[in-house]
Amino acid sequence: MPDAYILGIESSCDETAAAVVRSGEKVVSNVVFSQIATHQPYGGVVPELASREHLRAIVPVVRKALADAGQSYQSVDALAVTQGPGLAGALLVGISYAKALAFARDKPLVAVNHLEGHIHAVLLEERQKGNHELNFPVLALVVSGGHTHLYLAERRQASWSYRNIGHTRDDAAGEAFDKVAKLLGLGYPGGPVIDKLSSHGNAKAVVFPPSQIKHPDRKEKNQPADSITRFDFSYSGIKTAVLRYVETHNLQNAIETRRRNLCTIQRPKPEDYVGNCDQQTLDLVASFQRAMVDDLIGKTLAAARFYDAATIFVTGGVAANNELRQRFERDAAMEGIPVYFPSRPLSTDNAAMIAAAAYPKFLAGDFAPLEFSAEAGMALK
Ligand code: KG4
Ligand code: ZN
Numbered sequence: 574m575p576d577a578y579i580l581g582i583e584s585s586c587d588e589t590a591a592a593v594v595r596s597g598e599k600v601v602s603n604v605v606f607s608q609i610a611t612h613q614p615y616g617g618v619v620p621e622l623a624s625r626e627h628l629r630a631i632v633p634v635v636r637k638a639l640a641d642a643g644q645s646y647q648s649v650d651a652l653a654v655t656q657g658p659g660l661a662g663a664l665l666v667g668i669s670y671a672k673a674l675a676f677a678r679d680k681p682l683v684a685v686n687h688l689e690g691h692i693h694a695v696l697l698e699e700r701q702k703g704n705h706e707l708n709f710p711v712l713a714l715v716v717s718g719g720h721t722h723l724y725l726a727e728r729r730q731a732s733w734s735y736r737n738i739g740h741t742r743d744d745a746a747g748e749a750f751d752k753v754a755k756l757l758g759l760g761y762p763g764g765p766v767i768d769k770l771s772s773h774g775n776a777k778a779v780v781f782p783p784s785q786i787k788h789p790d791r792k793e794k795n796q797p798a799d800s801i802t803r804f805d806f807s808y809s810g811i812k813t814a815v816l817r818y819v820e821t822h823n824l825q826n827a828i829e830t831r832r833r834n835l836c837t838i839q840r841p842k843p844e845d846y847v848g849n850c851d852q853q854t855l856d857l858v859a860s861f862q863r864a865m866v867d868d869l870i871g872k873t874l875a876a877a878r879f880y881d882a883a884t885i886f887v888t889g890g891v892a893a894n895n896e897l898r899q900r901f902e903r904d905a906a907m908e909g910i911p912v913y914f915p916s917r918p919l920s921t922d923n924a925a926m927i928a929a930a931a932y933p934k935f936l937a938g939d940f941a942p943l944e945f946s947a948e949a950g951m952a953l954k
Contacts, residue, residue, distance in 0.1 A: 577650040577935060578642070581928030582635065584667030585659025585687045586719065587611075587618045589630035590924035591638035593649065597693075597932030598700035600925045602641035603918065606630045609762065616755045624662035631670050638924070646678050653931030656684040656941070657951030658719070664947035672943055683931035684941035687922075688953040689735070691715045692726060694915035694926035695886040708883035708911075714873045717889030717922075718747035718762070721806045721869075723876055724953065726886075731933040735953045738876060739804035742786060746865060747891045749808035753815050753861055757824075757854060758832035759846065767858055768894050769843045770850060774859030781814050781864040804876040806868065815861055827851060866897050870904050877910055885912040893920040 576596050583590040587608040593601040608626045612618050639645055654671035657664055668684075675682035692713045699707075711726040713735075723739035744752065747764055754763020759770075784807040819825065831849045835841050850858070869891075877885055885905055891897065892914050905912040919926060934940075 574936075577932065578644055578648070579651050579653050579683070579928040579931050579935060580635070580638065580644070580649045581685075581924035581926075581931065582631075582652065582654045582667045582671050583687070583690070583922060583924040583927045584627045584631065584663050585655045585657070586663060586922060587623050587626075588922040589627050589634050589667075590922060591631075591635040592923060592925035592928055593638055593642035593644055594697065594925050594928035594932070597929045598697065600697065600701065600919075601644070602638045603923060603925045604634050604638040604641065605918075605921075605923050606634050613761050616761050617751065618660070620660045620662055623660055624666055627663055627666035631666055635670070635674075646674060649680065651681045651683060651931065651935050653683040653685050653928050653935075655687045655690065655927055656945065657687065657948035659687055659947075659949060661947050661949040664949065668945075668947055676943060681935065681940045682943075683934045683939065684945055685927045685930045685934075686951055686953050687927075688715050688720060688722060688724075689733070689930045690926035691717065691888040692724070692735075692886060693930035694919040694923070695888050695913050697925060697929040698915045698919055699913055710880060710882050711884045711886060712873065712877050712880060712882035713886040713888065714869065714892075715889045716746045716869060716887065716891040718751060718764075719745050720889060721746045721808070722953075723804055723873065725880055725882070731936050732939075733933060736801070737953065738801055738880065739806065739872065741806040741808060743807055743809040744812060746806070746808055746869060747889070749812050749865065750891065752812050753858075756812070756816060756819065756828075757858065758828040758835065760835055760841070762890075764891060764894065766846055767862055768896070770846055770855055771859040771862040771896060773847055773850075774852070774855030774857070776856075776859040776863035778856035779818060779860035781811050781860065784808065784810055784868055802879060804872045804879075806872060808865070808868075811861065811864055815857065818857060822853065824854065827854065862894075862896055866894070866900050869897065870901055873901075874904060874908060874910075877905075877908065882910060885910055887912060887914050888920060890921045893917045
């Protein structure tokens, strides 16, 4: 089988990204234009602004990805684009551009689920390291700003299928990081800042009770045999607990001062964040991160035990978190289950993962009809 070069395009949220990947196993180029600066003043992603920024960035980003790879519009073998889930207007920019390109250059076009992309980021990373062995069943935790999902992944020949066995009932884990950071005057996005600050605080200082989930859809007696046992998450409670802590410990004035100070610094460095936090806030941040990490790992390992998983994947923006990676490796090793992460650049949104996920579909001739459209709430099956 000759090598196939796939141009991937990703525009589901606040990154405009394009990449060329060879045969699902080698990143040849990977360009990510982040819109963080646009959304930062609003403390979160503004959908209308995201679409506008994608429109501005898509052509130069794709051109750069092709140039970096030494490829052209004509020389690539196929195009791949994120169909969903994501912001409808943002997805439409990537989809319209990819469709036009595929039509004009007569190239096959593959539509990819963003969550499948995150899972294939792990496979791409391992193949780049020369690791082609994989033991099934694979349990994948996709943990990002919009998702906290657990999937059992299977492969039949080249094609993959997924069964969801857990998801968040309210906020996603990344969303909780972002909301807590905003609440504490630490800006947007919150995950990377909380990650850096946590090593300066005492993670045992504030005790957060474990998340409470009622399980009406968890397998119970007398339910049909095909009902599945779920491992769901919930993160709105911990966000409220942080808010309560702020109120009961009168931290509001210190937060306002920090917010104002950090606003005056164009690109705050880790020492700027640390310098603007007292020890009580650093302890709160470290305790919050510890509680999030404990919960994510505890549920994932419980699911791995229940479903007898042979391999664990952890992927999505929150998989870039240092404490999560270290603890997952240690705790999964104690259970004798190998755990794989993408490198940090492939953990957060990128188009290399979209091109990698498209490769099995390319081999199977599973191409998108030109009339397909964005699916904001697309499920992964
Ligand atoms: O996968 P991603 O780039 O976009 C989505 O699909 O949502 O994930 C972005 C999320 C944001 O919530 C961000 O705060 C979080 O990932 N994140 C982190 C870290 N880096 C990014 N969370 C915790 N620790 C990090 N180092
Ligand atoms: Zn993502």
